[in-house]
Amino acid sequence: MKNIDPKLYQHTPTVNVYDNRGLTIRNIDFHRDVAGGDTDTRITRHQYDTRGHLSQSIDPRLYDAKQTNNSTNPNFLWQYNLTGDTLRTESVDAGRTVALNDIEGRQVLIVTATGAIQTRQYEANTLPGRLLSVSEQAPGEQTPRVTEHFIWAGNTQAEKDHNLAGQYVRHYDTAGVTQLESLSLTENILSQSRQLLADGQEADWTGNDETLWQTKLNSETYTTQSTFDATGALLTQTDAKGNMQRLAYNVAGQLQGSWLTLKNQSEQVIVKSLTYSAAGQKLREEHGNGVITEYSYEPETLRLIGTTTRRQSDSKVLQDLRYEHDPVGNIISVRNDAEATRFWRNQKIVPENTYTYDSLYQLISATGREMANIGQQSNQLPSPIIPLPTDENSYTNYTRSYNYDRGGNLVQIRHSSPAAQNNYTTDITVSNRSNRAVLSSLTSDPTQVEALFDAGGHQTKLLPGQELSWNTRGELKQVTPVSRESASDREWYRYGNDGMRRLKVSEQQTGNSTQQQRVTYLPDLELRTTQNGTTTSEDLHAITVGAAGHAQVRVLHWETTPPAGINNNQLRYSYDNLIGSSQLELDNAGQIISQEEYYPFGGTALWAARNQIEASYKILRYSGKERDATGLYYYGYRYYQPWVGRWLSADPAGTIDGLNLYRMVRNNPSTLVDISGLAPTKYNIPGFDFDVEIDEQKRSKLKPTLIRIKDEFLHYGPVDKLLEEKKPGLNVPEELFDRGPSENGVSTLTFKKDLPISCISNTEYTLDILYNKHETKPFPYENEATVGADLGVIMSVEFGNKSIGNASDEDLKEEHLPLGKSTMDKTDLPDLKQGLMIAEKIKSGKGAYPFHFGAAIAVVYGEDKKVAASILTDLSEPKRDEGEYLQSTRKVSAMFITNVNEFRGHDYPKSKYSIGLVTAEKRQPVISKKRANPEEAPSSSRNKKLHVH
Structure with missing residues (x-):
């Protein structure tokens, strides 16, 4: 087995220490990164109040700092009310938050670390007690704004006919309004529409005059309709532009096929067939582009060890990924047997990535291949190789090593590619008071890092000269990549009440006019437009097929004339690796559009495409996420900086992934994946x-x-x-x-x-x-x-x-x-x-x-x-007095x-x-x-x- 030396893991158990109440007061880890080397004992300490509630936790790094500087705070401090609800949370990463509940246990007040105040209003106790509205007051604002307002259905016959009695029918939120129009008997949404706020408007739904609220909205309404079977399984979905997806299942309820009908066009197959083992394991799937994917598994553990994607017409193997795991499931190598071994400048370039870990399963070394002229990784995408390469001098080998501090912060990335003379080091400066950190190009002084974050742990500067601003809910509001005294270039965003992005707008100043790219996010549909001044130069609908088997499938439909070199209604099948990164794109005939490989922690190492235009329309990349023009990956609840290997803000889920709120997937990006920006648990x-x-x-x-x-x-x-x-x-x-x-x-x-x-x-x-x-x-x-x-x-x-x-x-x-x-x-x-x-x-x-x-x-x-x-x-059960009520x-x-x-x-x-x-x-x-x-x-x-x- 590659890259594993048992001596590295000898005498490195995880030890928990308990007090006489059975509460964990110490977590002891033993760190070693060299086989046979010394171990570093790392102790995380916890304290509890008299009722057994966790009151503070401190990691090994900050504990060491506290021995010489008593002003160093623990990672977390908690205070509770008499019923055990958390009243105050104080985090060195995310700041101080205060939350109050009413007698029913419902949240009524939140004061965030940045000073924003959120209150919630409910129905009277004589009624069901449903949420009516949410108000927010930002620091410096004189009066609060009602940022969410619920309109609940009554009990009329018309409402009963659509199964809406007792349901909310309109929800005015931070992005606009969602209207619920029909539910099934099993409470699946049959019809729902969305209107967005007009540009320049802020969510404020004060009062009860809906006609006044409507003036804040764009006139266009986007409606999504669905049908379900008696078991609640989705059968069809029609998006806001009239494109319909259809799904079919076998007798066991597993996906058997899917189809797509573009508006005013004929139905086309997306997934033709799927085959499962007796245990429900997917063995084979055939797509509508004539491509077959087959899976193989390790018999003892049932871990995926092989994925082969081939074109049926000529049996051409397009991607053949072979995975090797260590005994605990970490990926130690990935080899693509569909790619040829190359030779360049006295080196053998094998299409393989290898990974080495320390005793805490943090990635410490990785090898792979990259483009020979790629240069140092930054927030910019490298230029793709056009057309798809056939010569020997396109790729070269690289080695990367990673160093971490005792708090789990990535502090250094060393990159080595001697044949291409591409050798560099990326240093990351960590605060001496928290886990907040930035590139050393922003500051190399640990005492100055805190100034680059707000009180809630949101980074305020992306790169030198690039400002970041955040809204009251801790969501990235705007990035300013170029600042000018007149008009600046910027990218700004709107989010719904669930924290998911509903709108992205990029603006660049070009002479006397402004070029604007706008993306509206709807269920399985993205509306992408480009305007030069008042002229719309592009109107693109990117349709996402939700049930596409192993592939992620998108259709690019232009309402305007498509760019030269790309067909309208282009089908793009994206085939990913074990962590969901898009590596291979195929068209509707199974021909290669593009290929891409990534460094650990993200960033493109290799990118080739058959033409530049098609390459520019690739949307999903590392971990299956969208990469913005800023270089940031959007995960849902957070944004990720791949060139630093860190999140841009503290984890809104708190300690779900440990005391370090900025660490990416436990520093194990080759094995773990984060679905939404909250936790890497997979x-x-x-x-x-x-x-x-x-x-x-x-x-x-x-x-x-x-x-x-x-x-x-x-x-x-x-x-x-x-x-x-x-x-x-x-x-x-x-x-x-x-x-x-x-x-x-x-x-x-x-x-x-x-x-x-x-x-x-x-x-x-x-x-x-x-x-x-x-x-x-x-x-x-x-x-x-x-x-x-x-x-x-x-x-x-x-x-x-x-x-x-x-x-x-x-x-x-x-x-x-x-x-x-x-x-x-x-x-x-x-x-x-x-x-x-x-x-x-x-x-x-x-x-x-x-x-x-x-x-x-x-x-x-x-x-x-x-x-x-x-x-x-x-x-x-926490410790309590005899006869004391349970919480x-x-x-x-x-x-x-x-x-x-x-x-x-x-x-x-x-x-x-x-x-x-x-x-x-x-x-x-x-x-x-x-x-x-x-x-x-x-x-x-x-x-x-x-x-x-």
Whole structure:
């Protein structure tokens, strides 16, 4: 196996240290980047308040700095209210944020680090309590502006006819207004329209006069219409310009084919056929351009090890990627066997990339090939090789090495290409007070870095002379690449209420006029126009096919005359690599349009195309993202600087990816991918070719539970229907999650129930919700012993050859210990309406029995209808006084597992703990009165003594 020396990883475990409450107070990592070399012990320290809430965390770098400078702050400080909601968050990267909730737990006030104030207004308590409006006041503004306003449907017959009763029908937001026109019975959106704010207008929906609000909007309305089958699967979608996509599925609910009908034209096939293995693994797909892609997998791990793309007409192999993984799944080499080995200046140039990691799995060295005349990487794209190269002197080898500090900041990139004399070093200056950092060309003094960021951690200068400005929500508002006393060149943006970009406008001054390029982002459609003064020189519709199999497919349709050298309605099939980067573009006949390869952390290393015009219309590049004229990649929630290997702003999801809020994909860009700019968590599910992104947190750091997944792999509906059909893909019960509108073919699901912050109580409560549907009342904030009797389920646990009934806190006392060495860990992955329990095999001392519970809140089924992966609740009860009420939360930390032992984490080793499958049955109705304290629990409560049989 290449690039792996076992000595590098010897004696480098991850160690967690716990206090007597079971809370993690130290995370210890051992860093080594040279086999056999010394290790650097890196300790991350945590502190908790008296109630067990995490109050501060500090990484090894800032801890060392604090020893010599006591003014150095921890990475994070938190304060909480009496119900456990976070009141104040103070981050050295993202600044200080204050948030207040009302008595119902709804957010009513946010004060951001930049001083912006956001308030939320709700219906009166006599009504359902729905959100009515959001107001914002920027620093320096005298009065707040209403930036969001909801108009809710009534109960008229017309509204009922479109299933709109009780739904919002118009949502005025920061980009304009969205109108909901029709819903299906399964609450899928059948028709929805969007109007954008007029240029020069700001979102301000104060008052109730909609006719006044309409004057702020552009007159054009963009409507998207969809149809669904009875299971909620998308059948057709017609975009705002009348182009229709059609999808078909096999009996297992997997994509079988897709078609596109451009407005006023005939239908054309996009995906002709797909073949899956018995386990649901994609084996072969044939596209409408006559190109076939075949997949191969490692038998032991089911990791993808090969992707071959060939033209059917002449069997020409166009791309043949071979992946090699290390034992933990890091990519150590990628070879394209469709490309020839070349020779130039006494070097052998193999079409292969190799990667080497340190003991923390950070990339420290990479090799590959680049264009011989490429020069130093910057924010500018290199010129492509035109036409596609056939000679030997186009490419050369390169080697890159990466250095990081003890806080995980990339501080140096060394590039070496001796044959082309392309050798350079990129230095990055990190603040001495935070993880904020910039290129050394902006400053080489760590004490001056903070001046290049605002209080919220947003970078204010991209390159020397290039200013950045941000809105009150921490979204990039404008980039000024060229500043002039008169009119400057600029690129500015608008975003919707969900933080996704809805408009991009680039303006350049040309003599006495202004050239403007405008992109309007709509579902599966981008409207791209170019104006010179008042004259429209280009009107382009870029249509994205949402279900295109392995490829990303776009159609370029010009309303104006297309440029010379490119056909109107050009189909562009983009074939990517394992992290989603577009490497090969083919036309509708399977002929090569362009080829591109990338450096680790992004940036183009090799780019060739058959002509310059076609090359200039490539939209998606590194990681499948759009590259703006600024050189920044737009990921959704953030912008990325590939020439620095860092995000432009702090992570809005907080500590979801650790204490460093600027680090890109844990410094492992060859293996991990970030879907939306929030987290690099990528779950390649065995037997499937899709990914699930989860805001996954440790038990001590509760954050909102969000799941993101492509629509074609999502099944959302009533839990009993999901259990009956067991369709391949991710199955999410509507009893637990709300599904937001689809964006670019990706759905976001948000947990919608209050759960008690207790491992066993949240498991009981979750199972009760799933068994009894929407009948479960909101969590009553009672003390734990009084909760179970009012729930409608009784839990049992199967530990291999032993069964425990009526499992509860009181059941797990020492008289029932130990489970014994004979207990077997032969536990299946939990299905919906099930969970897992971990319990100590042999008692280690007096007192309570150490255990942990989790309930399945979503599952992945294979084609065999068996569970291939589970998402479980992962909540632990904080320390509290006897009889003190339990707290509740919707910020449910989640754990994604593909085998039951992954539920152990670092806390429950197999040598000491058994895993059992939690099942439940409905409790028979009993008449009971509310108890004042746990000692009065009746015999029918969940505190009935456990029995083992």
